[in-house]
Amino acid sequence: MSTELAAATGARQGDEPTGPGPVRSRSTWRDRLGRWDVKYSPYLYVAPFFVIFGIVGLFPLLYTAWVSLFDWDLIDDNPSFIGLENYAALFGDAQFWKTLVNTFSIFLLSSVPQVIMAVLLAALLNTRLRAPTGWRVGILMPYVASLVALGIIFANLFGPNYGLVNGILETVGLDRVDWQADRFASHVAIAIMVNWRWTGYNALIVLAAMQAIPKELHEAAVVDGAGPVRRFFSVTLPLLRPTLIFVVVTSTIGGLQIFTEPKLFDAMPGSNNGGSTNQFQTITLYMYQSAFEREDLGYASAVAWVLFLIIILVALVNFFLTRRIATTGEDRR
Amino acid sequence: MTVFPASLRRSRSAGGGVGRANIWVYGLLTAFVLGSIFPFYWSFLVASRDSSMLTESIPPLVPGGNFFANAQQVFDQVEFWRALGNSVVVAGTVTISTVFFSTLAGFAFAKLRFRGRNALFVLVIATLAVPTQLGIIPLYMAMAEFGWANELQAVIVPNLVTAIGVFWMRQYTVEAVPYELIEAARMDGCSMIRVFWHVCLPAVRPAAAFLGMFTFMMSWNDFLWPLIALNAENPTVQVALEKLQSGYYVDYSLVLAGTTLATIPILVVFLVLGRQIVAGIMQGAVKG
Numbered sequence: 001m002s003t004e005l006a007a008a009t010g011a012r013q014g015d016e017p018t019g020p021g022p023v024r025s026r027s028t029w030r031d032r033l034g035r036w037d038v039k040y041s042p043y044l045y046v047a048p049f050f051v052i053f054g055i056v057g058l059f060p061l062l063y064t065a066w067v068s069l070f071d072w073d074l075i076d077d078n079p080s081f082i083g084l085e086n087y088a089a090l091f092g093d094a095q096f097w098k099t100l101v102n103t104f105s106i107f108l109l110s111s112v113p114q115v116i117m118a119v120l121l122a123a124l125l126n127t128r129l130r131a132p133t134g135w136r137v138g139i140l141m142p143y144v145a146s147l148v149a150l151g152i153i154f155a156n157l158f159g160p161n162y163g164l165v166n167g168i169l170e171t172v173g174l175d176r177v178d179w180q181a182d183r184f185a186s187h188v189a190i191a192i193m194v195n196w197r198w199t200g201y202n203a204l205i206v207l208a209a210m211q212a213i214p215k216e217l218h219e220a221a222v223v224d225g226a227g228p229v230r231r232f233f234s235v236t237l238p239l240l241r242p243t244l245i246f247v248v249v250t251s252t253i254g255g256l257q258i259f260t261e262p263k264l265f266d267a268m269p270g271s272n273n274g275g276s277t278n279q280f281q282t283i284t285l286y287m288y289q290s291a292f293e294r295e296d297l298g299y300a301s302a303v304a305w306v307l308f309l310i311i312i313l314v315a316l317v318n319f320f321l322t323r324r325i326a327t328t329g330e331d332r333r
Numbered sequence: 334m335t336v337f338p339a340s341l342r343r344s345r346s347a348g349g350g351v352g353r354a355n356i357w358v359y360g361l362l363t364a365f366v367l368g369s370i371f372p373f374y375w376s377f378l379v380a381s382r383d384s385s386m387l388t389e390s391i392p393p394l395v396p397g398g399n400f401f402a403n404a405q406q407v408f409d410q411v412e413f414w415r416a417l418g419n420s421v422v423v424a425g426t427v428t429i430s431t432v433f434f435s436t437l438a439g440f441a442f443a444k445l446r447f448r449g450r451n452a453l454f455v456l457v458i459a460t461l462a463v464p465t466q467l468g469i470i471p472l473y474m475a476m477a478e479f480g481w482a483n484e485l486q487a488v489i490v491p492n493l494v495t496a497i498g499v500f501w502m503r504q505y506t507v508e509a510v511p512y513e514l515i516e517a518a519r520m521d522g523c524s525m526i527r528v529f530w531h532v533c534l535p536a537v538r539p540a541a542a543f544l545g546m547f548t549f550m551m552s553w554n555d556f557l558w559p560l561i562a563l564n565a566e567n568p569t570v571q572v573a574l575e576k577l578q579s580g581y582y583v584d585y586s587l588v589l590a591g592t593t594l595a596t597i598p599i600l601v602v603f604l605v606l607g608r609q610i611v612a613g614i615m616q617g618a619v620k621g
Binding site for chain 1: 387
């Protein structure tokens with residue numbers, strides 16, 4: 001590795017002192033420059049990431065905890081320190097608990113069906129298809145839609161009066177659903193939005209994992225007389241487990257911070273309420289409302305910090321779950 | 334880290350799957366693809382007519398002739414040209430910067446030895462899981478302090494380089510750049526930065542291209558932070574769309590003309606480069 005690199009510069013060093021005096025001192029200067037180059041350039045190359053991340057990522061996140069200890073208005077030069085009062089208020093705030101439940105409800109409704117559909121879709125794509133790339137591009141298309149465009153389109157499709165979804169429900173003889181007013185229905189509609197955008201993407205990730213499964217395993221199962229369904233459940237699915245966990249874990253961090261979909265789904269345009277009784281307001285939307293509508297930065301920071309801790313907690317649970325499942329998987333092999 | 338495939342361009346075992354693709358497979362896939370396309374089409378459909386179509390229980394499924402009239406109104410009602418221009422500037426700058434700095438850092442992590450390299454790289458991976466979005470309140474306070482509120486640099490600077498970019502480029506560079514080439518360039522007296530420019534950069538071009546497309550899409554579609562940092566006079570496309578929808582009375586044929594206009598550029602990019610994007614996602618998955 002770079003020991004060889006060092007050896008290369010060392011070799012150059014050894015070659016050069018043969019020249020006369022002045023040249024020699026110049027070349028040692030150049031050598032020193034070269035050595036500094038080797039020694040310090042790497043730090044220079046990785047520095048931009050750490051500087052940017054430190055200033056606009058880590059520092060604001062930590063400073064959020066500090067702001068949460070103040071009664072701090074949006075335009076306030078003199079915030080007053082109030083200790084943990086924001087947190088005390090938060091834990092007694094019915095709206096906060098409601099947004100917490102909403103967030104987890106939408107998250108569950110979007111992650112579980114999504115993983116199942118992604119596996120199904122990947123299994124379909126993992127056959128000997130004509131024009132495989134064309135199909136893959138086709139199912140990935142929702143991934144390029146912006147969440148705002150998506151929110152607007154789905155708010156229209158799920159409109160209570162003239163929405164296409166209700167039109168179809170009525171045509172086939174079912175009852176209309178008020179997708180905005182009903183709490184559970186609104187969660188379902190938002191989850192459908194999330195699933196629509198991410199299923200194809202996750203299917204490609206699962207497909208990549210499926211293709212990494214050695215063909216011999218399937219052939220052996222065929223020899224043993226297993227049909228396609230049996231092969232899917234006994235060969236494919238167990239080997240996909242790490243990938244599925246990866247998909248779930250990555251969707252957790254984003255899923256718990258869901259903001260754009262509920263914001264644009266509101267029947268009252270521009271509202272941050274997440275429905276007239278906050279029936280689909282999520283934690284991040286509540287944080288946004290607290291900070292930039294009610295202009296209470298201290299309280300909003302408390303919301304942000306609690307959500308941060310929840311995400312860390314869920315991530316840790318995921319991590320230990322993953323390790324446990326991964327090791328039991330190993331035992332079996 | 335597991336093995337990284339040698340080339341992004343070579344799609345793995347295309348078409349060579351398990352089992353036959355029968356009529357059911359094609360039928361279900363067609364249904365999925367139609368479902369994927371439908372909301373886009375619906376958006377265009379409503380945009381090409383007027384909102385009265387929405388009152389019909391079975392709306393017409395063929396586009397009408399009002400698209401350009403509706404689009405014109407979008408441009409009249411919000412600063413849409415300005416929004417498009419801003420989004421191009423923001424996404425373009427963020428993409429170039431992210432690709433450059435990520436490739437540079439990826440090169441250092443993959444091919445150069447320095448004290449603390451492994452610890453620093455673990456730190457990069459750890460930051461992948463940090464929900465930095467939750468720090469937007471102090472970030473907003475800082476931007477206001479700098480006088481950057483409502484200025485484009487407020488949405489550009491925080492995204493100049495990302496952890497996922499550094500991680501991705503490092504993984505690719507490990508496999509793609511042979512040490513022999515670096516040594517040869519060093520022997521010829523190349524400085525480190527010239528080694529990067531002349532040896533590393535050409536070798537990692539496919540991965541850098543994927544990172545570029547990915548970053549451009551992310552930046553173009555970004556919403557929460559631009560909504561906070563920018564106002565209606567100087568918006569990005571997504572912020573302008575939200576403003577369009579949050580009027581007192583929502584004329585959907587107009588709003589959806591806006592979403593169609595905002596989606597077309599990114600959809601064109603996707604349809605041209607879709608094959609590479611699919612390959613990139615699948616190779617990233619093998620690594621993960």
